[in-house]
Amino acid sequence: MRSVCRTVSPHTALPGAVLRRIIALAFAVGVVGLSFGVYATEVRVTGMSLALICAMSMLVFAGGSQFAFVSVLAGGGSVGAAVVSALLLNARYVAFGASLSPWLRRSGWVEAWLAPHMLIDESAALALAQPDERLRVRAYWACGILCFAAWNVGTLLGGWLGASTLDARMLGLDGAVGAAFLAILASLMRDMCARVAAFAGAAIAFSLLPFVPTGLSVALAAAGAAMALLLPQPPRNGLRDRVGNGVSDRSSSGVGTRSSGPDAAAPRGANR
């Protein structure tokens, strides 16, 4: 009753295609973690031991903000300034958490406490790209946990091996992350509303980036979604009436379960 159609049986695990995507993302996260470990040890901030660097990767688990934290300190900034600039980068998690919450909120208390910690760009994006509620939850946990493991192993290895290892920039992984998000975004572009939300979000980020910290400009791009909602809406076959409570028609068309049949569950380029 909660989603318009169930496309997987209760016993289905994650499809191989989704798992392959998760492994690819986790690999990229691991290499970035490796370069974080290298960077954080090589800049030699006073008092920044390998143990502390690894503890940070465990407790913070947010790549961009960890790089920002260390680079502010390396640039001679105070610990307070480092914390503030790192937290500004993480402001986007508020919005990502909000868009995930309809599917992830009803779990036990261990999961309830662990779920927010597994929230990174990769896990959120991959989960939201899944057509079905159950798949979304599984993809979120699988991606979050694998990326967490990869991030921490990467950090440890990088800090341990030092500058002799290859870094993520040399491998071009900083460019690949954007492309990975583009692939996920493309699979979510179902209707006009979705396109407007995406283009508005990109435009907002473009115009704010020169003036506002990166994480904040991404968080503020959430206004793009509101803009898309202001568009005049064509009628939608009465789907809204049928769904009633819970997930409304536009929420399902935006991220997943709108039409029927297995093909609708695998939008163009989504799960190959």
Next chain:
Amino acid sequence: MTLLFGILVLALGTFGLRSVGFFFGGAASRFRLQPLLALLPLSLLAALIVAQTFGSEAGLTLDARSVGLAAGGLALVLRAPFVAVIVLAALATAAGRAAGLG
């Protein structure tokens, strides 16, 4: 502030930001904000792509990452599978960087 304390504050603050989103979403469902929440990832992903590709200390820059994104976009248009899109984008970024694009 000592380093350890700073890291703990960052960890707690980050957890707080992540949790606020989850909590807000629960509240939002009571106020019929789900259409908004459904469109949110699209705006955020698009913004993330822009920030990831063009963001820099100085604001906006055009460097090897743009080449990678373009290559990834092309691969997507040609319907390449996900992993191929990532690998091609990484290769293109690395090549652009090796060619001196920064």
